[in-house]
């Protein structure tokens with residue numbers, strides 16, 4: 001199994017404790033994390049990404065128990081092995097599209113994907129030298145996907161990647177994420193309350209606050 005969580009428990013200061021369902025995913029597999037607003041979906045994604053530490057339980061990616069890494073090691077491990085797509089693109093405005101990708105590459109020792117090839121696959125070659133504030137919302141979201149994939153991560157995490165997109169772009173973004181996950185044999189986890197995404201990915205868990 002490539003990615004596995006067990007008995008994850010976490011609470012934000014002064015709040016009730018979440019006890020999350022175990023998950024396990026193999027290379028190339030996809031999973032949706034569904035649930036109502038405030039049910040803990042983003043919290044769970046942050047545990048998967050090592051951005052939060054569980055109070056107990058484990059998160060294992062390709063044999064590494066990431067919840068046991070210290071913060072310096074975790075940052076390096078995340079940069080090399082986990083690609084994160086946020087709801088809003090968070091691109092670096094002074095840089096152009098390709099420079100945003102190369103910046104992500106700079107923080108990793110791994111042999112990543114070829115930036116020009118990736119931009120071509122995401123239909124962004126013609127925007128390679130555009131400043132990111134000159135992009136449409138759909139284009140900016142595809143750049144953030146390219147940036148998350150440039151280091152060939154083993155795990156791709158996407159938090160509400162389609163919520164601000166129209167139907168056509170939403171479908172396209174999910175197809176791209178799935179296509180890339182298959183290509184680089186990564187596990188893909190999408191957190192969403194967008195029911196359009198369910199039509200494309202059938203495997204899901206539902207986070208419930210109890």
Ligand SMILES: Nc1ncnc2c1ncn2[C@@H]1O[C@H](COP(=O)(O)OP(=O)(O)OP(=O)(O)O)[C@@H](O)[C@H]1O
Pocket residue numbers: 012013015035036037038039040041042043044193
């Ligand atoms: N840093 C934090 N400190 C304290 N409480 C937090 C923090 N982050 C989230 N919470 C609380 O934890 C609960 C779950 O939040 P979370 O963002 O995980 O939910 P969600 O399911 O992703 O919601 P949404 O769909 O609205 O994004 C909420 O009640 C939220 O207010």
